[in-house]
Amino acid sequence: MYFDVASTAPLHPVARQALTAALDEGWADPARLYRSGRQARMLLDAARGTVAEVLGVRADEVSFTASGTQALHLGMLGALAGNRRRGAHLVHSAVEHSAVLHTAEQWERTPAGSGTGRVTVVPVDRLGRAAPADFAAALRPDTALAVLQSANHEVGTVQPVAEVAGVCGDVPLLVDAAQSAGRTAVPPGWSLLTASAHKWGGPAGVGVLVVRKGVRYASPLPADEREAGRVPGYVNVPAIVAAAASLRAVRAEAERENARLHRLVERIRTRVPQLVPEVEVVGDPVGRLPHLVTFSCLYVDGEVLLAELDRAGFAVSSGSSCTSSTLTPSHVLAAMGVLTEGNVRVSLPFDATEAQVERFLAVLPGIVAGVRAPLGLDLPAPAGSAPVTVRGTAPDAGEPDGEAAGDEAAGDETPVLDALVLDALGKRCPLPVIELARRIGEVPAGGTVAVLADDEAARLDIPAWCGMRGQEYLGEAPAAGYGGDRGVAYLVRRTA
Amino acid sequence: MYFDVASTAPLHPVARQALTAALDEGWADPARLYRSGRQARMLLDAARGTVAEVLGVRADEVSFTASGTQALHLGMLGALAGNRRRGAHLVHSAVEHSAVLHTAEQWERTPAGSGTGRVTVVPVDRLGRAAPADFAAALRPDTALAVLQSANHEVGTVQPVAEVAGVCGDVPLLVDAAQSAGRTAVPPGWSLLTASAHKWGGPAGVGVLVVRKGVRYASPLPADEREAGRVPGYVNVPAIVAAAASLRAVRAEAERENARLHRLVERIRTRVPQLVPEVEVVGDPVGRLPHLVTFSCLYVDGEVLLAELDRAGFAVSSGSSCTSSTLTPSHVLAAMGVLTEGNVRVSLPFDATEAQVERFLAVLPGIVAGVRAPLGLDLPAPAGSAPVTVRGTAPDAGEPDGEAAGDEAAGDETPVLDALVLDALGKRCPLPVIELARRIGEVPAGGTVAVLADDEAARLDIPAWCGMRGQEYLGEAPAAGYGGDRGVAYLVRRTA
Structure with missing residues (x-):
């Protein structure tokens, strides 16, 4: 059972059929004027028309890229280059696809104007939603581009695209619609949109970059004459035909x-x-x-x-x-x-x-x-069900590699500043949290546990664990104060 | 009859078969650890091994791109970025693929060191061949990359790759093998190599970028962890499998x-x-x-x-x-x-x-x-055959659009400086040469014809015509001296 369509969707039957047909009919170079080339061009034009229709845009606003990632790279860098008169400031939410984050990181090292590109990351709430007010606060007079996904690829939260487009005003907004294209319509108001065909059942090798009429865009790559000068390189007609056919089919279902x-x-x-x-x-x-x-x-x-x-x-x-x-x-x-x-x-x-x-x-x-x-942890019963206690074998048996040795190391802990110190240095998550859960009972209510850890995930998971277990998270402290030679001490007060 | 395999080759039967199989077996995300993902990864690894074997390199030196053009962009910009300590000077032959020329043009506008990228173009002879000595002369202490095709895509001339690699010494040489990969082996000595699968009968959507071990490379695009950090974006496994299978098949034939x-x-x-x-x-x-x-x-x-x-x-x-x-x-x-x-x-x-x-x-x-x-031109007999004279209808009948009007305009010509002036302004090639061929008989041997033209091709075609017809090409002169308000006057002396 394949439950990972957010990574890639199995090829839609319509896509496969269209691909097979287009390998026969649309294999030639669509830039050529002989019969097979003209035929490929016709298929390409028709596919562009289909995608435009499903997305509710004009055909000449649609360019095909080689992937959703390429669409994001080109869309972001092209819009930043095209709008450099506004400035070199980029705004995006904290939960965008890594291609957006990577582009922003590169942008911060890119010479632009008198300095380099500048980036503001808009936070999200515990549900993963970026607030329009936070986008509004992030905008500046020199903002050249704002980026927001239509919905998050990891947790599914739908973002307030229409509202953010509203606060952006005339600042171009790029919407990454990779997770929603073909499934749900994107609210209007955006300037650029990107998507990826293999997420909706099309073949790999096809991304979509939509640049609305009137939106400034300058190719960040050495340009050629293909795809309106936006996407250089040979155009993959058969895959594009398959992508368009499956988009239409998926949208209908x-x-x-x-x-x-x-x-x-x-x-x-x-x-x-x-x-x-x-x-x-x-x-x-x-x-x-x-x-x-x-x-x-x-x-x-x-x-x-x-x-x-x-x-x-x-x-x-x-x-x-x-x-x-x-x-x-x-x-x-x-x-x-x-x-x-x-x-x-x-x-x-x-x-x-x-x-x-x-x-x-x-x-x-x-x-x-x-x-x-x-x-061998005692776990509370799951919410709304009969109590379940998961009991295992002896604590040390069958543990992940390194854990037994780690336990011995943890035996070194010294109660500094009245805290029980758990040495989880060198242990990967979830081991620090497991150690904490297993040993917190050793301190009385009101007592403190310091978890020494150097896995970055501990910074997130220890507070999250405290929230879930009703323990009080006190914050971080330098590891040295607890005998650690590296990492951080995460301090937890036992409340229950 | 399809005689344009240099644009794109029809899909090799082996490629089609492999593509169909890989759509079934290799459709999942090769970065995933579940069964279908691992299977896609295995197919990808095998394809990489095949391509490496055919090209005579190590598998970890091979990255797959979305096109030959992308391979050239990434290869050139990545090598320039990786070798920026050498300097910002790029050398390439005058007859490289347009993707090379476009990248070089962009490089000349790219901030690098204290100025921008610098480019030297190495000339070619009448056969289209770049001389190793000319490459040697173009190299400078700040040269970071040299680029040479294995063979020219328009005229088929094989370039002296081994000799140029020799003169390059430790300056990295990128070889664009788009026209020869799968057909002929590339001589050794290069540092980076690019190719395009649809030129050898693979599907569209697959390029190859080889970076030899020890060659400095820094991703010019926002990088992710795919393809050794060289090519960002989702990897198109089915197409890559098909590309590799057809490369092996083609190489065998x-x-x-x-x-x-x-x-x-x-x-x-x-x-x-x-x-x-x-x-x-x-x-x-x-x-x-x-x-x-x-x-x-x-x-x-x-x-x-x-x-x-x-x-x-x-x-x-x-x-x-x-x-x-x-x-x-x-x-x-x-x-x-x-x-x-x-x-x-x-x-x-x-x-x-x-x-x-x-x-x-x-x-x-x-x-x-x-x-x-x-x-209605009198043409000499083709070389080595019985004389053939092509005779047509009256000069003005059935001519391309605008020619009749142009002829009337040509009636305006004034013999300035003892020259017959032919006004071909606004006429596209081959019309200026046709006009010249038709009218040169109006001046006596030793007389001069000035062709006023503003189509850039005239600059090439008028001297070429002179060479073929044994007339003497005297050079260019300002159009104004011959009554032209734009363009150039091309001067020809009738010798025969």
């Missing part, structure tokens, strides 16, 4: 499918906290994508959980798709201030069935319990 | 096919001048690509010729593939100093037959004659 998937996701949102103890379902429960839900499980390593779910036949994702192979916690969850450990994103394809979702809900509790079992 | 196509092209090179009067076959007759030949026909508009050939069932190309929709003459032919008018590039696919080539040779003379007929 969307209303019915959205309602159905919305109910299935609602069921996951409701049932997971009933079935699994110590779970936080994140993202906006109301203003959300129909098909996507994310939750985090305390004391669980996300990669281990994903591997177990894979073994059980479920393909799901964790954290940000673009940073899953790094050790950095998801920047989206971090910006929301929610738990990052044991993170699972479920994104349902159009053909997901109720039976599949029920099967997922049936196996998930046992899998999470199995991953937690070796820890 | 290449030796036999190269010999066969070499003979067919030799036949075209020999026969066209025998069959068609006033034709110049351009490019190196010996050191050339096996499958590509270009010739130019005096007094012929290339687009008209192509349209007639298309009507006869032949898909061929003209001028630079990337500028065919602009009015600028091919920069390759211009750099070679050869005729640009009536330009036809024939590039044979692997399945081209002798019968197809014979059919082309059978119809070409009649088509060229038909295009020339309305001009």
Whole structure:
């Protein structure tokens, strides 16, 4: 069961059919004037018309790129270059796709005017939503571009695009519609829009960049004459034809499918906290994508959980798709201030069935319990269900690699400043939180625990754990004060 | 009959088969750890291994891009950024692909060090070949990158890659192997190499960028973790699998096919001048690509010729593939100093037959004659054949639009400074040359004709015509001296 359509959707049958046909009919160079070239050009023009119609824009406003990432790079850098007379200030929300963040980081190192590019990041609330007022506050006289996604790719929260477009006024707003294109319409008011075909069931290799008439744009790459001078390189006609055909097909099914998937996701949102103890379902429960839900499980390593779910036949994702192979916690969850450990994103394809979702809900509790079992923690009962206590084997048996040694190291802890010090230096999350949960009972109510940790995720997960367990998070302190030679001491007061 | 494989090759059957299979087996995100993701990753790794093996490099030196153009952009800008300590000087030959020229033009406007990027263009000889000595002369202490194609895309001339690599020493050399990859091996000594899958029968949407171990490279785009940090964006696994499979297949057939196509092209090179009067076959007759030949026909508009050939069932190309929709003459032919008018590039696919080539040779003379007929010119017999005089209807009948009016304008000509002045202002090539050919007989031997023209191609075609017709080209003069209010006066002395 493939529940990771937010990473990439399986090829839509219509896309496959169109691709096969276009490999026969549209394989030639559309810049050529002979018959096969003219035919490719006709197919390309028709595909552009289809995409324009679905997105509600003019065909000459649509350019095809090689990926959603390329569309974001070109859209952002092209709009910044085209609007440099306004200034060199870029505004984006904290929960944009990593391609936006990477572009902004590069922009801050790019010579522009008298200095370099400048960037303001707009915060989000605990649901992952950027407030229009915060966008308004971030705008300056030298703001050349604002960027906001239509909906978040990790937690599904829908962003207030129309309202942000309103406060932007004549500052161009680029909307990253990668997660919503083909599913839901983007509210009007934006200047540039990007999307990615393989997210809606089209083939890989096709992104969309829409630049509305009158919006200033200057190609950031060495330009050629293709795609209105916006996207250099040979145009991939067969894939574009397939992308357009599937966009139209998906859009036609969307209303019915959205309602159905919305109910299935609602069921996951409701049932997971009933079935699994110590779970936080994140993202906006109301203003959300129909098909996507994310939750985090305390004391669980996300990669281990994903591997177990894979073994059980479920393909799901964790954290940000673009940073899953790094050790950095998801920047989206971090910006929301929610738990990052044991993170699972479920994104349902159009053909997901109720039976599949029920099967997922049936196996998930046992899998999470199995991953937690070796820890031997007493967990509270999940909300709204009979009390469940997960009991495992002896604390030290079957723990993740390095944990046994870590425990011995933790034996070194010295109660400095009346605190129990847990040395979790060198341990990756969720181990610091697991250590905290296991040992906090050793101090009396009112007592303090200092967790020494150098995994960045601890900065997010320890406060999140305190919130979930009703413990008081006191803040950070220099590790040296607690005998640590690196990292940070996270201070927790036991309240219960 | 498709004779334009240098623009794009038809999809190789092996590529189609591999693409279909990979759409089933390799559709998932190769960055994911679940089964379908791991499977996509395995296919991607295998494809990378195949491409590396065919190109004779290590797999971790190969990155996949979205096009050959993107590979050139990234390769050039990445190598320039990575080698900025050397300086900001770029060297490339005058006959590189337009993507190289565009990148160089942008580089000249890019802040680098205390100024901007600097560029030296290495000239080529009449065969289109860049001399290693000229590359050596262009190198400076601050040269950060040199760029040379393996073979020219318009005229097929093979460049002296090994020798240029030799003179480059430790200056990185990027080789654009778009026209030769899969057909012929690239000599060693280069630092970076680029190629494009749709030129060898792979699908569109796949380019190759090879960066040899130890070569400094810094991503010019906002980087992510894909493709060794060199190419951001979602990786198109199915297309890459198809590209690799077809590269291997093509390489296996290449030796036999190269010999066969070499003979067919030799036949075209020999026969066209025998069959068609006033034709110049351009490019190196010996050191050339096996499958590509270009010739130019005096007094012929290339687009008209192509349209007639298309009507006869032949898909061929003209001028630079990337500028065919602009009015600028091919920069390759211009750099070679050869005729640009009536330009036809024939590039044979692997399945081209002798019968197809014979059919082309059978119809070409009649088509060229038909295009020339309305001009009523007396043409010399083609070399090595019985004299052929192409005679048409009255000079003014059936001429291209605007020509009749132009003739009346030409009636205004005034013999200033003892010259016959032909006013071809506002007339597109080949009209100025046609006018010259038609009227030069009006001055006695030793007399001078001044052709007033504002089409840039006249600068190339009038000297080329003089060379072909044994007339003396005297050079350019300000138009004002000959009554022109714009353009240039091209001066020709009638010698025969």
